[in-house]
Amino acid sequence: MNYVETRLAKLARNGDRRAFIDLVDLYKDKIYHMAYRMLHNVQESEDVVQETFLRVYTNLHRYDETQKFSTWIYRIGTNLCIDRLRKRKPSYSLDAEVADSEGTDWYSMLSSPDLTPEGELLLSETQQQVRDAIDSLPEKYKAVVILRYLHDMSLQEISDVLEMPVTTVKTRVHRGREFLRQKLEKEIVL
Numbered sequence: 001m002n003y004v005e006t007r008l009a010k011l012a013r014n015g016d017r018r019a020f021i022d023l024v025d026l027y028k029d030k031i032y033h034m035a036y037r038m039l040h041n042v043q044e045s046e047d048v049v050q051e052t053f054l055r056v057y058t059n060l061h062r063y064d065e066t067q068k069f070s071t072w073i074y075r076i077g078t079n080l081c082i083d084r085l086r087k088r089k090p091s092y093s094l095d096a097e098v099a100d101s102e103g104t105d106w107y108s109m110l111s112s113p114d115l116t117p118e119g120e121l122l123l124s125e126t127q128q129q130v131r132d133a134i135d136s137l138p139e140k141y142k143a144v145v146i147l148r149y150l151h152d153m154s155l156q157e158i159s160d161v162l163e164m165p166v167t168t169v170k171t172r173v174h175r176g177r178e179f180l181r182q183k184l185e186k187e188i189v190l
Contacts (some may be wrong), residue, residue: 005069013060024053031077037146038081040135052077071160078143078161085139133183141176148173
C-alpha cells in the first residue's frame, strides 16, 4: 500500500490544499489515459478527469484508508467512463477522433529505425485495427480489457476497481480477449 497517497488523502481531507494538488498531480495523467482509452475523445476524457477529482474532493471523507488510494480513484474514473459509454448512442463516423500520429498514440507504439515506409503503414493499419477492435468490445468486456492490458492491472486490482468478484473479472478478460481474437482474425482475412 502506498503510504504517501494515504497520507496525502488524510491531509487533503483535513483541508490541506497542497496535499490535494499533489494527489491531482500524481493521478491526472493516469486517469486521463485510462479515460481516453475507454472513450477515444479528448474533451470527454478531460471532463472525466475533472469530474473524477471533483468527486474525490467532495468524497474524501468516504475514502477508506485501509484500501489503496489508486483503487479508489480508478474506480471513480472508470465508473464515470462507463456511465458516459452507456449514454452514448452508437455512432460510426469516418471523422471519428483518432490519436494523432505525432507520437502520442498510447497503443503499442513500436519504434524501430529499420521500419520501411511500407512497414510503418502496415504497423499503423494494425494499430488502428486493434483500436477499432477494442472500441467494438461489448461494454462489459471493454473496461476489464483496457484495465488489464493497457493499464497492466492484476485481476485482483480490476476486481477492486470495478467492485466485482475476481472470477467474474477473469471470465470477462477471457471472453473479451476471445472477442478481440475473433474480430482481428476476421479483419486479417478480409
